[in-house]
Amino acid sequence: MSSLWYFNGIPMAADDLLHHFVPYGRRLLITGCHGLLGRKLHALLAPANIVAGVDLAPQSALSGDRFTYYSLDLTQREPVAAVVEEFHPSFILNTAAMTDVDGCEMDKDRCWRLNVLAVENLIRAAKKSNAHLIHLSSDYVFDGRHPPYRETDPTAPLGFYGKSKLAGENALRGAGLPHTIVRTQVLYGVAPDIRSNFVSFVLDKLRQPGELRIVDDQRGTPTLADDLAEGIGRLIQLQREGIYHISGRDSVSRWEFAREIARQFGEDPERILPLKTADLKQNSPRPADSSFSLEKIRRDLSFLPRGIREGLQEYRLQREQLQTTHGGETR
Numbered sequence: 001m002s003s004l005w006y007f008n009g010i011p012m013a014a015d016d017l018l019h020h021f022v023p024y025g026r027r028l029l030i031t032g033c034h035g036l037l038g039r040k041l042h043a044l045l046a047p048a049n050i051v052a053g054v055d056l057a058p059q060s061a062l063s064g065d066r067f068t069y070y071s072l073d074l075t076q077r078e079p080v081a082a083v084v085e086e087f088h089p090s091f092i093l094n095t096a097a098m099t100d101v102d103g104c105e106m107d108k109d110r111c112w113r114l115n116v117l118a119v120e121n122l123i124r125a126a127k128k129s130n131a132h133l134i135h136l137s138s139d140y141v142f143d144g145r146h147p148p149y150r151e152t153d154p155t156a157p158l159g160f161y162g163k164s165k166l167a168g169e170n171a172l173r174g175a176g177l178p179h180t181i182v183r184t185q186v187l188y189g190v191a192p193d194i195r196s197n198f199v200s201f202v203l204d205k206l207r208q209p210g211e212l213r214i215v216d217d218q219r220g221t222p223t224l225a226d227d228l229a230e231g232i233g234r235l236i237q238l239q240r241e242g243i244y245h246i247s248g249r250d251s252v253s254r255w256e257f258a259r260e261i262a263r264q265f266g267e268d269p270e271r272i273l274p275l276k277t278a279d280l281k282q283n284s285p286r287p288a289d290s291s292f293s294l295e296k297i298r299r300d301l302s303f304l305p306r307g308i309r310e311g312l313q314e315y316r317l318q319r320e321q322l323q324t325t326h327g328g329e330t331r
Ligand SMILES: NC(=O)c1ccc[n+]([C@@H]2O[C@H](COP(=O)([O-])OP(=O)(O)OC[C@H]3O[C@@H](n4cnc5c(N)ncnc54)[C@H](OP(=O)(O)O)[C@@H]3O)[C@@H](O)[C@H]2O)c1
Pocket: 031, 032, 033, 034, 035, 036, 037, 038, 054, 055, 056, 057, 072, 073, 074, 075, 094, 095, 096, 097, 098, 099, 114, 118, 136, 137, 138, 139, 183, 184, 185, 186, 187, 188, 194, 195
C-alpha cells in the first residue's frame, strides 16, 4: 500500500498526488519551447509555474500570465549566461537539439554546436544560478542489439547524432550540478507550427494515392509527447536526478506502427508494405531495436506512459481540436 502525503492538509496517496498535480510555483526555463516537446511542457507547466521559454524565432505565439520569451541562440555562451542570470530558474528543461539524424551526419559541426556546446553553455549558466538541469537525450545512444534498454546499460552509438547526444550527456555527468538525463524516442504529438514527426509523415503519405513502404527492421517504443511532458513534470515534482528512460509502453517496428496509424485514422493498413533499412540508403546508421525498459519510471515515478493505440487516439482527438481552432492542415 502506498504511504500518505499531505497536500494543503489533505491526506492523499502518493499515486493520487502524482496523478493530479503538476509542479507549481517554480521558476522553469524551457529551451526549444517552440518544438514539439517544448510546446507540450509549456502547455502543462505554464499555468501553475513561472515559465520562461527560449527559442530561435524573434517572437513567440506562446502565452501565459507569467510567461516570458527570450529569443536566443543557445550556441552563444554570453547571451545564454545573461538570460539564465536574469531569469534565475530553479530548473532548466533543455529540449533544444538538432534532431535531424541524417542532417547530423552531413553537418557534424552544426550538430556538435547544438547538441554538445549548447549543453556546456547551459551547464556553466546553471551552475552560477544553482539551477537543476533536466536534459533530453535519445535512444540513439544505444546500438540496438540488446533491448529492452535499461538506464544502466552500456551505450554504443552508431551514428553522429547518437554520438553527439552521448557527448551532451557526458558533459552533464561530469559537471557537478544537480541534473537529470531523460532519454526518449520516436516522439509524436500535435501542436501548431512544429516540424513533421513519424505520425504526421505517415498521415501525409496516406493522403496520397498508392502504397507506402515503411521499414520493418527498425523497432522501438514510440512516445506521445504529452506523456513525456508528464513524466518530466513528475521528475521535477519529485526532484529526481540521474538517468531516466521515458517512452511509450509498446515495442513495435516502424511498419507495425504505421499500420496502426492507418487503422486509427480509418485508412487501409494493407496499403503499407514492409521495406528493409538497407534499401533506404539513409546517411546515418540506426539501431535495429532500441526499445526501452520502463521499470525505473514505473517504480520511481509511479508512471507508465500510453501504448500506441491509446496514444494515437489522443493524437487524433487533439488533431481534430487543433484543426477546429487553427483551421487547415496541422501536424
Ligand atoms: N523527436 C524525436 O523523435 C526524438 C527522439 C529522441 C530524442 N529526442 C530528443 O528530445 C528533445 C526534444 O525533441 P523535439 O522533437 O521536441 O525537438 P524539436 O521539435 O526539433 O524542437 C527543438 C527546438 O529547438 C530549437 N532550436 C534549434 N536550435 C536552437 C538554438 N541554437 N538555440 C535555441 N533554440 C534552438 C528549434 O528551433 P528551429 O525549429 O527553428 O530549429 C526547435 O524549436 C531533443 O533533445 C531530442 O534530441 C527527440
